[in-house]
Amino acid sequence: MQTKPNRSQRLLSLDFFRGLTVAAMILVNNPGSWGHIYPPLAHAEWNGCTPTDLVFPFFLFIVGVSIAYAMGSKREDNAAHGKTILKASKRAFTLFF
DSSP states (O other): OOOOOOOOOOOOHHHHHHHHHHHHHHHHHOOOOOOGOOOOGSOSSSOOOOOOGHHHHHHHHHHHHHHHHHHHHHHGGGHHHHHHHHHHHHHHHHOOO
């Protein structure tokens, strides 16, 4: 009997929340007719909050949690810490420039 390689477990709730947030991003950016927009899909004028105003903070929360989980296994190996920092710096440089 063959065993499957030990893969890291995914956090199902994070995957679901990510999918829901991406669907919300698509919905709020393409509501159909901009002339007849459903009120919860419009941003609040100044004071107040609508579901549309929560999409980006949800996305940033997901990014933060994903980074924490991804870096968790890398943190255990102290010898590779410098490599991890260098790799992250290269990626950041590539994204910005």
